[in-house]
Amino acid sequence: MPKLLGRYPNLFYTLMRIITGALFACHGAQKLFGVLGGQKQEAPLMLAAGVIEFAGGIMIAVGLLTCIVAFIASGEMAYAYFKQHAPGAFWPIVNHGELAVLYCFVFLYIASRGPGIWSIDALIGKARQR
Numbered sequence: 001m002p003k004l005l006g007r008y009p010n011l012f013y014t015l016m017r018i019i020t021g022a023l024f025a026c027h028g029a030q031k032l033f034g035v036l037g038g039q040k041q042e043a044p045l046m047l048a049a050g051v052i053e054f055a056g057g058i059m060i061a062v063g064l065l066t067c068i069v070a071f072i073a074s075g076e077m078a079y080a081y082f083k084q085h086a087p088g089a090f091w092p093i094v095n096h097g098e099l100a101v102l103y104c105f106v107f108l109y110i111a112s113r114g115p116g117i118w119s120i121d122a123l124i125g126k127a128r129q130r
Helices: 009-033 044-062 066-088 098-113 120-129
Strands: none
Touching (some): 009 098, 066 098
């Protein structure tokens, strides 16, 4: 299996970035618009989270300012975990914070690795090199 899948690491990384960003945007849409089974939030902190998730998720998915936005999203998820989940119990699986932890570390990885292929950042970078 590694021989087959190992041929396309950039493709799989980019697909991970796109899918993760799109799913993150869905969480923001729940908070901002009350869609996708969510409730519209009105508390200022939750609105800020919704904006980061919706706009940031779209930006990560399309690969625009990817490193900066992913770093901000990672920080938001770390804050969400420690504010909402950690007080309930030590282990993320017990306090229902595993998704926040997963998003935090995936976004931290994206911030460190960059946008990859199929991104606006890559297109802009190529345009500047000409």
